[in-house]
Amino acid sequence: MTPGVRRGVNVLMSGLAAVAAGLVILPLLLIFGFLLWQGASAVNVDFFTHLPKPVGEVGGGMANAIVGSLILIALAAALGLPLGILGGVYLAESRDRHIPWLARFLADVLNGVPSIVIGIFAYTVMVLPMRRFSALAGAFALAVIMLPIVMRTSEELVRLVPASLREAALALGIPEWKVLLRVVLPAARAGIVTGSMVAIARVAGETAPLLFTAFGNRFWHQGLDQPIAALPLQIFAYAIAPYDDWHRQAWAGALVLIGLVFVVSLAARMATSGRFTGVR
Amino acid sequence: MSVVAAIPQSAQRAAPKNIGDRALRIVLKAAGLAIVLLVLAMAFEMVRTSVPSMRTFGWSFLVTSTWDPVAERFGAIPFVYGTLVSSFLALLIAVPLGLGAAIYLAELAPAGIRPPIAFLVELVAAVPSVIYGLWGIFVLAPLLRTYVQPALGKTLGYLPLFQGPPYGVGMLAAGIILAIMVVPYITAVSREVLLAVPNTQREAALALGATRWETTRIAVLRYGRSGLVGAILLGLGRALGETMAVTMVIGNRPEVAISLFAPGYTMASVIANEFTEATSEIYLSALIEIGLLLFVLTIVVNALARLLVWSVGGPVKTVRE
Amino acid sequence: MRTWLRAMVLVLTGWSWLVAPADAQMLMNGAGATFPYPIYSKWFDEYTKVDPEVRFNYQSIGSGGGIKQVTSRTVDFGATDGPMTDEQLKQAPGELLHIPTVLGAVVATYNLPGAPKLKFTGDVLADIFLGKITKWNDAKITALNPGATLPDQPIVVVHRSDGSGTTYIWVDYLSKISPEWQQKVGKGTSVNWPVGLGGKGNEGVSGQVKGQPGALGYVELAYAVKNNLPVASIKNANGKFVEPTIATTTAAATGAAKSMPDDFRVSLTNAPGDDAYPVASFTWLLVYRDQANEAKGRALAKFLWWMSHDGQKYADDLLYAPLPVPVVKQIEGKVKQITYQGKPLMAGR
Numbered sequence: 039m040t041p042g043v044r045r046g047v048n049v050l051m052s053g054l055a056a057v058a059a060g061l062v063i064l065p066l067l068l069i070f071g072f073l074l075w076q077g078a079s080a081v082n083v084d085f086f087t088h089l090p091k092p093v094g095e096v097g098g099g100m101a102n103a104i105v106g107s108l109i110l111i112a113l114a115a116a117l118g119l120p121l122g123i124l125g126g127v128y129l130a131e132s133r134d135r136h137i138p139w140l141a142r143f144l145a146d147v148l149n150g151v152p153s154i155v156i157g158i159f160a161y162t163v164m165v166l167p168m169r170r171f172s173a174l175a176g177a178f179a180l181a182v183i184m185l186p187i188v189m190r191t192s193e194e195l196v197r198l199v200p201a202s203l204r205e206a207a208l209a210l211g212i213p214e215w216k217v218l219l220r221v222v223l224p225a226a227r228a229g230i231v232t233g234s235m236v237a238i239a240r241v242a243g244e245t246a247p248l249l250f251t252a253f254g255n256r257f258w259h260q261g262l263d264q265p266i267a268a269l270p271l272q273i274f275a276y277a278i279a280p281y282d283d284w285h286r287q288a289w290a291g292a293l294v295l296i297g298l299v300f301v302v303s304l305a306a307r308m309a310t311s312g313r314f315t316g317v318r
Numbered sequence: 319m320s321v322v323a324a325i326p327q328s329a330q331r332a333a334p335k336n337i338g339d340r341a342l343r344i345v346l347k348a349a350g351l352a353i354v355l356l357v358l359a360m361a362f363e364m365v366r367t368s369v370p371s372m373r374t375f376g377w378s379f380l381v382t383s384t385w386d387p388v389a390e391r392f393g394a395i396p397f398v399y400g401t402l403v404s405s406f407l408a409l410l411i412a413v414p415l416g417l418g419a420a421i422y423l424a425e426l427a428p429a430g431i432r433p434p435i436a437f438l439v440e441l442v443a444a445v446p447s448v449i450y451g452l453w454g455i456f457v458l459a460p461l462l463r464t465y466v467q468p469a470l471g472k473t474l475g476y477l478p479l480f481q482g483p484p485y486g487v488g489m490l491a492a493g494i495i496l497a498i499m500v501v502p503y504i505t506a507v508s509r510e511v512l513l514a515v516p517n518t519q520r521e522a523a524l525a526l527g528a529t530r531w532e533t534t535r536i537a538v539l540r541y542g543r544s545g546l547v548g549a550i551l552l553g554l555g556r557a558l559g560e561t562m563a564v565t566m567v568i569g570n571r572p573e574v575a576i577s578l579f580a581p582g583y584t585m586a587s588v589i590a591n592e593f594t595e596a597t598s599e600i601y602l603s604a605l606i607e608i609g610l611l612l613f614v615l616t617i618v619v620n621a622l623a624r625l626l627v628w629s630v631g632g633p634v635k636t637v638r639e
Numbered sequence: 640m641r642t643w644l645r646a647m648v649l650v651l652t653g654w655s656w657l658v659a660p661a662d663a664q665m666l667m668n669g670a671g672a673t674f675p676y677p678i679y680s681k682w683f684d685e686y687t688k689v690d691p692e693v694r695f696n697y698q699s700i701g702s703g704g705g706i707k708q709v710t711s712r713t714v715d716f717g718a719t720d721g722p723m724t725d726e727q728l729k730q731a732p733g734e735l736l737h738i739p740t741v742l743g744a745v746v747a748t749y750n751l752p753g754a755p756k757l758k759f760t761g762d763v764l765a766d767i768f769l770g771k772i773t774k775w776n777d778a779k780i781t782a783l784n785p786g787a788t789l790p791d792q793p794i795v796v797v798h799r800s801d802g803s804g805t806t807y808i809w810v811d812y813l814s815k816i817s818p819e820w821q822q823k824v825g826k827g828t829s830v831n832w833p834v835g836l837g838g839k840g841n842e843g844v845s846g847q848v849k850g851q852p853g854a855l856g857y858v859e860l861a862y863a864v865k866n867n868l869p870v871a872s873i874k875n876a877n878g879k880f881v882e883p884t885i886a887t888t889t890a891a892a893t894g895a896a897k898s899m900p901d902d903f904r905v906s907l908t909n910a911p912g913d914d915a916y917p918v919a920s921f922t923w924l925l926v927y928r929d930q931a932n933e934a935k936g937r938a939l940a941k942f943l944w945w946m947s948h949d950g951q952k953y954a955d956d957l958l959y960a961p962l963p964v965p966v967v968k969q970i971e972g973k974v975k976q977i978t979y980q981g982k983p984l985m986a987g988r
Contacts, residue, residue: 048529052426058418059427059435062505065498066442069453076456092680108651124349132346141350144357150620151360152559154586155609158593159360162367169712170668185353215342243446246561246586250594253668256680257694260666265696270448274562277452279842280849280866285456292449303444307437387802387829460850483793485836485851570800570837581836591839594670595703595802597710597727597828 073296077289085290090256090272096283100291102258106173106267107295109259110252111242113177118184119234125185126192126230127218142193149186156182157247165251173259173266176252180244184237191233195226235306239299245270269295364610371603379607385572385588387597392604394611396572400489400582401612404564405557407493407578408500413550415497416504420549423505424512425534436509443502451566454495459486459567462494467579482579490578491567496557504553511545511630512538541630548626555620559612561586585612664691667938670698671705671718672804673840674743674859675922678957679718682950689945693938699840703802703828709735709925715935717925720804721811721828722904736977737903737923738943738970741951742892742960744860744883745808745918747871750848751775754869755787758880761816761873761909761917767794767855768813769820770834775853790853797847797856800837802828808920809857812908857918860888861958875917876909887916888960896963903969919960926977933979940984943974 039047084099091098125141132138160179165171199222207217223230245268248254253265254275269291276288371379375392382393419439423432463486474480519537528536539546569581570591585608596602676699683695700708702719709717710731722737747759763779766772772779776789799806807828814821824830838844838856845862848854860883863870872880881887891910899905907919924943930936947970951961962970975985 044529044532048531051531051534052422055418055422055426058415059422059439059505061415062419062501063435063438063442066438066445068457069445069449072453072457073449092684093677121349121352124346125353128346128350132350134347134350137347137350137354141353144354146624147617147620148353148357148360150555150559150616152561152586152612152616154559154561154589155364155613156360158589158606158609159363161593162363163359165713166711171713182356185356189353213336213338215338218342239444243444243448245446245448246590249590253670254698255666255696256683257666257696260664260694264666265668265698270446270562273452274448274566275842277448277455278566278839278846280845280862281842288452292452295446296449299444299446300441303441307440384831386831387827389825389831455850463851483795483853485795487836487847565839570839571832571835583837591800591837592703592802592829594700595705595707595828597703597707597802598730 070296073289073293076286077291077293080286080290081293085287085294089258093281098287100267100269100272100287100294102255103267103269103272103291104294106252106255106259107242107269107298109262109266110173110176110180110248110268111238113173113262114180114184114241115234115238117177118181118237119188121181122185122188122237123192123230123234125189126194127196127223129189129193130196131218142190145186145189148182149190152246153179153183153244154246154249157250160247160251168263170263171251171253171265173252173262173264176248176266176268177262179247179251180241183241183244183247187237187240188230188233191236192226192230195229195233196222198229199225232306235302239302239306242299242302243270243295245274361613364606364613368603368607368610370599371607374600375604379604380611383574387601390598390600392600394585394608396574397583397585397588397608398611399574400492400568401558401584401586401615404489404492404496404568404582404584405554407489408496408557409550409554411494411497412501412504412553416501416549416553417508417546419501419505420508420512421534421539424509425538426530436506439502439505442498443506445499447499447560447562448566450495450499451563454491454563454567455487458494459491462486462491466490471579478576479578482575482577484579485569485581487567487569488579488581489568489575492564492582492584493578495563495567496560499560499563500553500557503556504549507549507552507627508546511542511549511627514545514630515541544626545628545630548623548629551619551623551626555616555623558619559586559616561590565590585609664694665934665938667693667695667716667935667942668698668714669695669705669716669718669924670700670708670714671925672702672720672922673699673842674702674720674745674803674805674808675718675741675959676841677861677865678741678953678959681953681957682946685950685953686942686945689949690938690941693942695942699842701799701801701828701840702804702807705804705925706828707802709927712931716939718922719828719925720920720922721807722906722923723925731927734928735925736928736973737925738947738973739903739921739923739962739966740946741954741962742888742907742919742921743958744888744916744960745805745812745857745920746860746863746883747855747873748845748848748858748863748868749855749871750850750852750868751790752852753788755784755789756869757787757871758783759871759873761812764873765813765817765820768796768798768833768835769817769823770796792853795851795854796832796835797838797844797851797854798832798835799829799840799844801839801843803840804828804920804922805841805857805859806830808908808918811906812918815909864958873917875913875915876911877913877915879913881914881916883916883918885955885958885960887914888919889963890914891916891919892921892960892963892966896965899966899969901969903966903973928977929981930977930979930984933984936977936979937984940974940977943970943977944985947971947974 087101088099164175207221254271255265255267259266273288273291276284383395384391463484467484470480515538523533523537565587571581572583702721705717705719708714776791810826814826838847841858841862844856845858848856872882875881891907895905909917947967954961
């Protein structure tokens with residue numbers, strides 16, 4: 039092939055690759071644009087403060103679903119973050135022979151399990167024995183989804199803390215457990231927070247496992263052992279219904295949800311830009 | 319020389335002598351064991367609740383295509399078929415796009431626009447499934463029904479793939495939505511694989527006078543081949559388990575059909591639709607057995623994927639997606 | 640970043656606090672049929688004014704779901720339009736009562752240009768749902784509708800993808816009319832559909848029909864009308880083509896009301912009578928005779944009383960037919976039988 043042809047092929051392939059990248063991003067812009075166009079009009083004060091109206095009546099809002107989602111995320115974080123961070127620290131620090139390898143492998147396995155299967159597990163383990171659908175069951179399912187993400191990012195970040203820092207503290211006579219809690223973890227804090235936020239952004243949008251755990255609620259939650267509304271559940275219910283007003287509200291709900299997810303993802307990104315060493 | 323370096327290794331790793339250290343070790347080990355127990359418990363529970371169905375239908379469950387709740391005869395074939403076909407269709411679309419985008423981001427793009435584009439790709443992955451489903455019902459399905467499917471029917475209608483009335487919803491819609499959802503994963507992991515290819519490979523090719531594209535083709539892609547296959551498998555793993563968006567556009571019909579225009583059903587969708595109402599023990603057990611199948615399938619695909627990805631550059635960070 | 644995070648958390652907590660009410664009410668959870676969901680959601684909304692201490696949270700997941708969840712006792716009450724079979728009743732840990740709430744009609748609704756008013760017979764509908772009639776301009780359909788312009792388009796059948804009492808009523812009717820249907824498919828809340836797309840809930844089916852040109856589905860009357868979907872007349876047992884209305888639905892129940900069985904499980908499909916709409920049905924709430932919780936049991940019994948008396952006035956507006964008076968009397972007797980540990984909860988009315 040002549041140099042000219044080769045250069046031409048180079049330009050062509052670069053162009054195609056650029057087009058591919060563009061096509062990958064295109065749906066994001068299309069969807070976000072569509073959400074804005076359809077949903078922006080429905081996002082008003084009512085939406086954030088009112089309960090859903092009876093079937094067929096126009097108006098009402100998704101206040102309970104938004105609060106419900108926040109509660110579920112907070113609960114899931116309370117369950118999943120401590121366990122995940124401790125697990126990650128274990129994977130990074132442990133001298134044991136077999137358990138860390140097994141734990142790491144199973145964490146990766148768990149990461150790939152479809153969220154609906156996790157929902158089935160939460161149903162058999164929480165809903166049936168408790169004899170009711172509940173926010174706790176929903177939070178449990180979400181926590182299980184969060185766990186591997188938090189574990190693996192915590193592990194990596196703890197590993198990244200420079201050995202010199204650790205050794206300096208040890209040389210000063212500080213016991214190992216204090217070194218871990220007071221020196222290593224604070225150093226890895228920024229990255230762990232980021233990992234947690236990524237995990238939160240992931241579970242904020244989960245619908246499938248909530249279908250038969252949190253169940254949904256037309257009213258305000260009455261306790262953590264009762265069914266609770268959640269934003270993705272409400273969006274799903276409204277989307278497949280025939281009422282136009284519900285469709286509008288579904289778009290509005292989707293806008294709020296995607297806003298929440300994007301803001302958290304953006305914050306997580308900002309936290310890591312340039313400061314990934316984790317050392318403060 | 320620093321004081322610290324003088325401390326022997328053995329002293330640093332000796333068994334803890336104080337309560338604090340011992341307590342911490344126990345707590346950490348408990349955390350590590352917790353996840354092991356969790357996953358094992360999940361597997362156990364799923365097998366236990368599938369036993370009634372396994373006992374009743376045996377291996378025929380995997381080859382029967384009836385799904386009849388009235389007669390209580392259940393078979394997994396329509397769902398396995400639907401899951402596999404929609405996923406492969408998704409890969410057909412997503413792999414060229416994903417690899418292309420990854421190559422662009424890792425090799426060919428100007429350095430300045432790499433971070434923002436990579437971030438946008440991450441955002442595509444962050445969009446919740448139910449929102450894709452929403453867009454699928456109200457934008458994609460009508461588009462397919464009004465323009466795309468009739469056009470395909472007219473031009474390629476002699477192929478059994480494109481026959482049948484244009485519903486809009488169906489296998490094609492599911493495949494496209496899945497492709498959109500899976501492509502950012504393929505892009506992200508492929509990009510990391512490509513970045514893990516050592517620069518010496520690239521420099522060698524460039525030194526021989528290759529163009530950028532040729533360098534990519536000869537030195538990078540070939541070297542990272544197994545890792546790229548791993549990335550594709552990871553995308554497959556995601557597609558297999560995707561629930562909400564698919565449920566909203568696939569048409570919910572438990573039947574094996576050749577045409578892409580036909581409605582179908584996937585393993586994840588049938589569980590989502592019918593779980594809360596499986597009125598008999600066998601019905602529920604059959605649904606959970608499908609969940610078990612899905613569980614096993616995704617584990618195998620993901621394990622294979624990770625092995626391949628790691629073979630290129632060591633344990634690549636794949637959990638963030 | 641930290642302050643920004645902290646600020647966001649404060650704002651969200653503060654807003655949640657302000658917006659959610661401070662007083663705790665007793666929450667009753669129910670699940671089941673989508674058929675009566677419009678009127679149930681109206682009732683539960685109105686009832687918060689009658690008894691501010693109680694909230695009824697109802698999730699419309701389909702009759703199959705209602706039966707399943709009340710049997711597993713994960714909800715306080717269920718709702719179904721397909722009465723439970725004897726085997727299903729045996730599986731419940733206690734005796735379950737069927738309490739009728741309203742009457743509704745399952746209608747054939749469709750999406751055709753011009754929304755013509757069509758007539759069908761049970762045979763033709765069975766053949767369509769069996770996949771034997773596939774086009775709108777099939778001879779059998781045009782024979783029934785000489786005036787209408789029917790396009791040369793395939794019929795997109797839409798059925799339920801979830802366990803549904805509405806399905807039960809529909810296939811119960813088809814089984815009575817078409818021996819082929821009875822043999823090939825049978826009846827139940829979930830059947831092995833020969834053709835068609837699946838929609839989730841009455842909402843899903845009406846949503847599909849509304850969006851899909853050439854679609855034909857079966858939904859409860861309220862769903863079709865509220866979404867401006869056309870509704871077909873169907874030939875009844877007396878040979879007359881009857882439109883689904885409150886009057887024709889009530890007509891279907893007059894015969895059954897006189898000889899209502901004690902457990903209220905009765906089928907109204909293909910009822911005799913010139914004015915009777917052939918695909919009408921009661922819909923029931925499922926409650927345990929012996930309640931596990933006294934306060935909840937009393938709240939439930941009070942609601943059932945209100946529902947069968949004052950609640951009936953909301954039926955008309957939402958296109959459901961109110962319960963016939965003899966049935967209400969029978970319900971009163973039944974509700975008085977709801978007990979907590981042997982003590983009736985509604986004594987002295």
